Amino acid sequence: MARDTKAALAYIGPAMFVLLIVAALPLAVALATSTTNWHLHRAAQREFIGLANYIRLFGDPRFIYSLRVTLLYTAVSVGVSMVGGFVLALMMRRTFPGRNLVRALLTIPLIMTPVVSATMYRVFFYDADRGLFNWILGTLGLPTPVWVASWPMAFYAICIIQIWFMTPFVFLVCDAAMESLPREPFDAAKIDGAGYFQRIFRLVIPMMRDTLIFALIFRITIDYRMFDTIYVTTRGGPARYTEVMSVWVYNRALRSFDVGYANAGSVVMALVVALICLALMMYNYRRREAVS
Amino acid sequence: MxxxxxxxxxxxxxxxxxxxxxxxxxxxxxxxxxxxxxxxxxxxxxxxSFKLPADVMRLPPVIIFEPTIANYLTVIRDRFVFFFENSVVISGGSVLLTIIVGVPAAYGLSRLRIRFKKTLMLLILSVRFAPYIIFALPLFLIMSELGLIGHRPSLVVVYTIINLPVVIWLMRAFFDDIPTELDEAAAIDGASRFRTFMSILIPCARPGIATVTILSFIFAWNEYLFALILSGRDSQTLTVGLTRFLGGMEDAIRWGQLSAWSVAIVAPIVILALLVNRHLRRGFTGGLG
Known part of the structure; x- marks a missing residue:
């Protein structure tokens, strides 16, 4: 078969060149510098130190903690938003006047600038004395925590923002998938006397498996790398309790100037999420093979 | 029954x-x-954003109050235009660049016979899913070395990393939906590949291109990490400008301004997003979901 090599160069070449500059080159620099002791204040003494940074990472409690809190944050936020988005999509199966408008409005959190959302939550909702959350809690006679300045409330605070931000995404994906499900199996199941929940768990979820796995992978990668909302809300604090990986790398590089070490951290960070995604894709693939 | x-x-x-x-x-x-x-x-x-300092953080919260536009006036005086201009130039420029290189690439990946097409597509996709900090920090080091921190054209290029993978994937799906008979008919009539691309495929894909442009603009507009690390002092965008308020904000006066600033950031994109609402999902997932 003839190959369109020349044409490929003309059409695909420019995009590849741009991606080479903005993605491949930085990746190479990240890998290269992760094997050096490059510190921005002692740039002159930059030396190759092999895998020493990686060894240091695994003996660094602060890094290990950061990895753990990132995974925990991702698990909580992804879990709640997956269930929430799925239930929302089910809710929207029922027709009612203004349904399409409601569907459109529900996606607003998703397109709102994350930095703005986080700022709003922090200032208007989480403020210890004048925030709306504590006002509501106080009015109900419940204890009023100092949200972003205490553990574990700071952790919940960043989870709440992320769940609010990302549940509409799961909703969108599930909504579209449900729209395209065939009707017949459901009618048949109904006639056979299957209850609502039985139909959901035995029919809807299995039929949507591919969509759900895709949404899951997508959600994991987004939360795992999240920087904006967390940095704005807590800056990784109180102390280092919400210092997720992106914030860890940022702090190591731009506050401690230990850039070689910081890059080693981001390489590990990328590897971990790549492994998680790969495992999920393999699982889905096996599942599909088993069915067919 | x-x-x-x-x-x-x-x-x-x-x-x-x-x-x-x-x-x-x-x-x-x-x-x-x-x-x-x-x-x-x-x-x-x-x-x-329309509340006076006395009303903005009052408890119990007030919904009926005497509105004021003082917050917006203060924000405009507080160099809002500087940040706004940076955001428009950087987001707009990067979207333009993304479309110019991304649409032909999508066409190529849809129509041309090339080796490793699948691998290439997956590599492009992995950029979309990677933790951005692994690109942002090395870019900071490279740009510092070259004296490009805060240099607007560099930021325009860097911002393509957010949208180029999405545009390539989405537009390829659009081109795949256009029947190849159209290309073949044009080829029989003696049109070159470039001619076919420009005068047949682009017009067919125009709705797709419009959608992708708006979506890319929203994503670029919302960007914070790259802006924070790479914009220095001279090219700070609106998102970076907003977070300046979060330093020591104990006084209620700034909270009204902060609201006005937030509304000014979000209003344009909420309107744009409602325009392309039907395509939002594909935009977010790069046509995958």
Whole structure:
């Protein structure tokens, strides 16, 4: 078969060149510098130190903690938003006047600038004395925590923002998938006397498996790398309790100037999420093979 | 018919008609509650932006108050235009660049016979899913070395990393949907590949290109990490400008301004997003979901 090599160069070449500059080159620099002791204040003494940074990472409690809190944050936020988005999509199966408008409005959190959302939550909702959350809690006679300045409330605070931000995404994906499900199996199941929940768990979820796995992978990668909302809300604090990986790398590089070490951290960070995604894709693939 | 079957099998404690209206009411309540949860923050910051310092953080919260545009006036005086211009130039420029290189690439990946097409597509996709900090920090090091921190054209190029993978994937799906018979007919008429691309495929894909442009603009506009690390002092965008307020903000005066600033950032993209709402999902997932 003839190959369109020349044409490929003309059409695909420019995009590849741009991606080479903005993605491949930085990746190479990240890998290269992760094997050096490059510190921005002692740039002159930059030396190759092999895998020493990686060894240091695994003996660094602060890094290990950061990895753990990132995974925990991702698990909580992804879990709640997956269930929430799925239930929302089910809710929207029922027709009612203004349904399409409601569907459109529900996606607003998703397109709102994350930095703005986080700022709003922090200032208007989480403020210890004048925030709306504590006002509501106080009015109900419940204890009023100092949200972003205490553990574990700071952790919940960043989870709440992320769940609010990302549940509409799961909703969108599930909504579209449900729209395209065939009707017949459901009618048949109904006639056979299957209850609502039985139909959901035995029919809807299995039929949507591919969509759900895709949404899951997508959600994991987004939360795992999240920087904006967390940095704005807590800056990784109180102390280092919400210092997720992106914030860890940022702090190591731009506050401690230990850039070689910081890059080693981001390489590990990328590897971990790549492994998680790969495992999920393999699982889905096996599942599909088993069915067919 | 199925309704009858069910009523036979289940013992009813309340009349079916009452049950149905109870379900309708419960459903309506849930829908309203969800809408409030989704929209309240935006509504609240919008109200806050028109409040006087005395009203903005008052408890219990006030919904009826004497509105003022003083916050917006202060924001405009507070170099808002500087940040706004940076955001427009950087987001707009990067979207333009993304479309110019991304659309032909998508065409190529849809129509040309090339080796490793699948691998290439997956590599492009992995950029979309990678933790951005692994690109942002090395870019900071490279750009510092070259003296490019805060240099607007460099930021325009860097910002393509957010949207180029999405544009390539989405536009390829669009081109795949256009029947190849069109290309073949044009080839028989003696049109070159470039001619076919420009005068047949691009016009066919125009709705797709419009959607992708708006979506890319939203994503670029919302960007914070790259802007924070790479914009130095001279090219700070609106998102970076907003977070300046979060330093030591103990005084209520700034909270009104902060709201006005937030509304000014979010208003254009909310309007744009409602315009392309039907395509939002594909935009977010790069046509995958």
């Amino acid at each position: 199925s309704e009858q079957v069910r009523s036979v099998q289940r013992t009813r404690f309340i009349a079916p008609r009452v049950e149905r209206s109870l379900i309708t009411a419960g459903h309506a309540l849930l829908v309203v509650a969800t809408l409030v949860a989704a929209l309240f923050p935006l509504f609240w910051v919008f109200l806050g």
